[in-house]
Structures are given as C-alpha cells and as structure tokens.
Amino acid sequence: MLAKVSANLMPPPSLTEQIAITKVHSLHSLCTNIISERPYRAPHHSINLTTLLGGGPNLIPGEISLAHLGVLHLDELPEFRRDCLEALRQPLENHFVKLDRINGHTQYPADFMLIATMNPCPCGYFQSNIKECTCSPSAIQRYRQKLSGPLLDRIDITTPVLQEPDSILHRGHTTSTKQHTLAQKQIHDAIQQQHLRYHDLTRFNSRLSSLEITRYCHLTKTAKDLLSQASNHYCLSARSYFKIIKVAQTIADLELSPKITTEHISEAIQYRPQILN
Ligand SMILES: [Zn+2]
Structure with a gap:
C-alpha cells in the first residue's frame, strides 16, 4: 500500500x-x-x-x-x-x-x-505477535541469504513493518488523505532544501560523492562521534558510512534542521540492513 x-x-x-x-x-x-x-x-x-x-x-x-x-x-x-x-x-x-x-x-x-x-522468514511470522513462526533457524538463514551483501549495501533504508490488525488499517483509512497531503508537503520542502544547497550540482542527498559530503553535510561534534563509534562497532563499509550521512541529511532536511544531529545519525544508523540482521 x-x-x-x-x-x-x-x-x-x-x-x-x-x-x-x-x-x-x-x-x-x-x-x-x-x-x-x-x-x-x-x-x-x-x-x-x-x-x-x-x-x-x-x-x-x-x-x-x-x-x-x-x-x-x-x-x-x-x-x-x-x-x-x-x-x-x-x-x-x-x-x-x-x-x-x-x-x-x-x-x-x-x-x-x-x-x-x-517477509522476515519463509512463513512470514518471525518475531510476530500474531502467530508463531514455524521456520527453522537454517531455513530463515537460507531465505535471507538469497539477498547478497553487495545488493543490500546499495539499499539506503531498511525497516521492519509490523503486521497491523485489520481494525487499525480501517481506522487509518479516514485520516489517510490528510496524512498524505502533509507528507507530500514535508517531502516537497525537503527536496527544496536540497535544491537550494546544491543548485545544479546534484538533485538529491543520495547522489553526493564522498568529497561533496565533506563539503555540504555538517554534523555536530556529538553526531560525528556517534557515527565513528557505530562504524567501528558494526564494521561498516565505506559505502554504508557515507549512506548513513546521506540518509541523516535527508532526515535533517525533513525537519528543516541546518545541522545533522545525533538524533538524525542514530535514526539513519537503524536503517542500515547489516544492523537489522
Ligand atoms: Zn517463519
């Protein structure tokens, strides 16, 4: 949906x-x-x-x-x-x-x-609170290994989506148009921020080179420290490291924040596929 x-x-x-x-x-x-x-x-x-x-x-x-x-x-x-x-x-x-x-x-x-x-596993109920998962650990591993590390590395945001009971989906329907308009405006404003920052250089944060990241993305001191700690802890690849900054920059743009803070970095870290697995 x-x-x-x-x-x-x-x-x-x-x-x-x-x-x-x-x-x-x-x-x-x-x-x-x-x-x-x-x-x-x-x-x-x-x-x-x-x-x-x-x-x-x-x-x-x-x-x-x-x-x-x-x-x-x-x-x-x-x-x-x-x-x-x-x-x-x-x-x-x-x-x-x-x-x-x-x-x-x-x-x-x-x-x-x-x-x-x-799905999180072949049966679809791994860590679900609706039904018990019937998959063996090896079946779950085989299923997830169908996606290679280099492919996952190219995905910017990975997030689990909890299965919602039908009642919540129905209730959501009435407010969805209003939320859609709000989200649309927030996204348009964030894109506008990027246009103002990069002019004709590039269109989106996701397109920045590592050199351009150093020039345009401003992290607070604590945000920088958090990122280097996470990088060591999770043995992040250079691609993952820069992807976190780019996603954090987008989160900052959605909030119209001039700097990337620890909150933006920690949210972006959670979206890396290696961390979810
Ligand atoms: Zn399962």
Whole structure:
C-alpha cells in the first residue's frame, strides 16, 4: 500500500522529466500522449532478465527503464531470480543500463527509486505477535541469504513493518488523505532544501560523492562521534558510512534542521540492513 502511494508523494515530474519518461515508454509500446505522472512499475517475481533489464530482438527497454524517474516495486524480493537481483546492482549505482547484445548495443536511463518488500522468514511470522513462526533457524538463514551483501549495501533504508490488525488499517483509512497531503508537503520542502544547497550540482542527498559530503553535510561534534563509534562497532563499509550521512541529511532536511544531529545519525544508523540482521 505504501509502495503504491510513494510515486505520488514525490513532486510531479517537470516538463523535461515528462519528456524523458515518455521517450522510454514510446520505445516500449505505442504511446501517443506525453506521460505526466511518475511511473510505478511492479513486475512479478517470475520476471526474466530480458524483461527486467531490457533487450530482445529490438533491444526494447525493460522494467527498470520503464520505472525511470518513478518507482520500481519488487514485492517478495528473495523470490526473484538470483541473476535478476544481482543485475540490479549496476543500474542502482549508475542510474542507467547498458545493453550489450549480439544484435546491438544501447544504453537506457534507469533512474528509479527501488522499493523492495520481503517477509522476515519463509512463513512470514518471525518475531510476530500474531502467530508463531514455524521456520527453522537454517531455513530463515537460507531465505535471507538469497539477498547478497553487495545488493543490500546499495539499499539506503531498511525497516521492519509490523503486521497491523485489520481494525487499525480501517481506522487509518479516514485520516489517510490528510496524512498524505502533509507528507507530500514535508517531502516537497525537503527536496527544496536540497535544491537550494546544491543548485545544479546534484538533485538529491543520495547522489553526493564522498568529497561533496565533506563539503555540504555538517554534523555536530556529538553526531560525528556517534557515527565513528557505530562504524567501528558494526564494521561498516565505506559505502554504508557515507549512506548513513546521506540518509541523516535527508532526515535533517525533513525537519528543516541546518545541522545533522545525533538524533538524525542514530535514526539513519537503524536503517542500515547489516544492523537489522
Ligand atoms: Zn517463519
């Protein structure tokens, strides 16, 4: 449900973005009108590499390019084929996909927000207060190992979602429009903060290089200390270390805070996949 509304929480695409989205979609299928909404693509886990990345006799764009400037939602992530999961690493890093096939070579944009969901274990009830989990520790380990460390390392935010009883979901429905508008405004303001800080350099915190982080992200002394302690304790990779600062900067932007504080760093640390496991 959250993944589905996420594309609408982002600001509507600019005219340049609308043209870029339409270009990719027109290569895939007949499309007569300009696409004015951010795409939301949710391919099934049985998808093959060609349909996900693109290719085939006419080198048509795949799902990752059809999700360009929008959302790619992969439900039940560990159920996807291993080659598909590993193939996501390069576009997640470079925001484009290179297709080198016997029948030709081409490159398509693939700048999407990946939203992936999975169960905590094969039966789905690990640490649930609704039902007891029936999985053996080795079955849980096998299930989680389907996702490689390098793939998880490229995911900025990982968070458990507790199963809510139906009554809460129904109650939530009445206030959801108001919350949606509030969240939309908060996100727009945070993006605006980033535009003001980076001008034409980059669009989002997530795109900052390590050098740019040193220049633009200002941590308080205690926030810096907390981050270095966590880094030693969890043996974080350099990628994870910088991802924590970038996520913390976004949390600070959502609060319109000029500095990254310990609260922002500690919240960002909790979102690292290594820490959840
Ligand atoms: Zn289970």
